[in-house]
Amino acid sequence: xxxxxxxxxxxxxxxxxxxxxxxxxxxxxxxxxxxxxxxxxxxxxxxxxxxxxxxxxxxxxxxxxxxxxxxxxxxxxxxxxxxxxxxxxxxxxxxxxxxxxxxxxxxxxxxxxxxxxxxxxxxxxxxxxxxxxxxxxxxxxxxxxxxxxxxxxxxxxxxxxxxxxxxxxxxxxxxxxxxxxxxxxxxxxxxxxxxxxxxxxxxxxxxxxxxxxxxxxxxxxxxxxxxxxxxxxxxxxxxxxxxxxxxxxxxxxxxxxxxxxxxxxxxxxxxxxxxxxxxxxxxxxxxxxxxx
Ligand code: MG
Numbered sequence: 001x002x003x004x005x006x007x008x009x010x011x012x013x014x015x016x017x018x019x020x021x022x023x024x025x026x027x028x029x030x031x032x033x034x035x036x037x038x039x040x041x042x043x044x045x046x047x048x049x050x051x052x053x054x055x056x057x058x059x060x061x062x063x064x065x066x067x068x069x070x071x072x073x074x075x076x077x078x079x080x081x082x083x084x085x086x087x088x089x090x091x092x093x094x095x096x097x098x099x100x101x102x103x104x105x106x107x108x109x110x111x112x113x114x115x116x117x118x119x120x121x122x123x124x125x126x127x128x129x130x131x132x133x134x135x136x137x138x139x140x141x142x143x144x145x146x147x148x149x150x151x152x153x154x155x156x157x158x159x160x161x162x163x164x165x166x167x168x169x170x171x172x173x174x175x176x177x178x179x180x181x182x183x184x185x186x187x188x189x190x191x192x193x194x195x196x197x198x199x200x201x202x203x204x205x206x207x208x209x210x211x212x213x214x215x216x217x218x219x220x221x222x223x224x225x226x227x228x229x230x231x232x233x234x235x236x237x238x239x240x241x242x243x244x245x246x247x248x249x250x251x252x253x254x255x256x257x258x259x260x261x262x263x264x265x266x267x268x269x270x271x272x273x274x275x276x277x278x279x280x281x282x283x284x285x286x287x288x289x290x291x292x
Pocket of ligand 1: 169219
């Protein structure tokens with residue numbers, strides 16, 4: 001791992017060498033730490049499988065197959081696994097280790113494109129993105145937009161924003177007053193205010209990767225307890241202060257598509273990088289399901 005920029009970033013990294021967690025997959029995504037079971041789940045999208053890895057063990061086990069090409073994963077407050085499914089074109093919910101059911105697959109009667117990533121608000125509402133990456137050549141597209149949605153606990157689905165080209169990763173600030181959403185096509189991360197009723201406003205460009213030129217896109221992102229944004233991007237993981245100042249970039253052996261804090265203290269950053277999954281020990285405490 002190489003730390004670029006280094007404007008305060010090296011102080012946030014405990015061990016400046018990444019650990020290889022697992023490999024041999026096709027394209028990994030959707031890492032989520034399951035605190036109640038002390039393990040990491042992640043998707044292999046083309047491999048149509050969710051894998052499980054336990055620290056201290058070699059190799060992984062199949063958690064779910066087929067996964068309907070699942071991508072982003074998270075846990076709700078009851079510990080259910082939520083999965084964004086590309087070929088399923090839905091968000092599914094399942095008790096941990098149990099069978100999945102459809103949570104949402106349509107907006108105003110039309111099929112979703114291919115849900116990509118998802119987060120849970122303390123209210124129990126789910127926020128997710130619906131770009132077209134899982135639609136082969138765009139075939140089968142029923143909606144005229146690539147939306148950011150909110151699914152209320154009562155099942156009401158609201159389109160929050162339809163102005164993204166390809167909305168992807170998303171994260172709340174620690175106090176949930178802000179929502180970050182990446183656009184993988186426009187190479188930006190936008191920041192919204194979150195209103196008391198769950199709607200969003202604003203949406204100014206918060207991180208701008210246009211013109212950087214390096215491989216890597218704004219895709220998965222997470223926030224640490226101090227409010228820093230850790231987002232995949234050009235050249236690796238961009239670490240950005242709440243005021244927008246870029247601290248630096250963590251360059252991994254391959255470009256990460258997503259990342260998640262985990263481990264006993266939520267200080268380990270797990271990164272899904274194409275065929276491989278890596279871990280980086282940080283000096284921060286990240287936010288994730290069950291972290292607080
Ligand atoms: Mg994604």
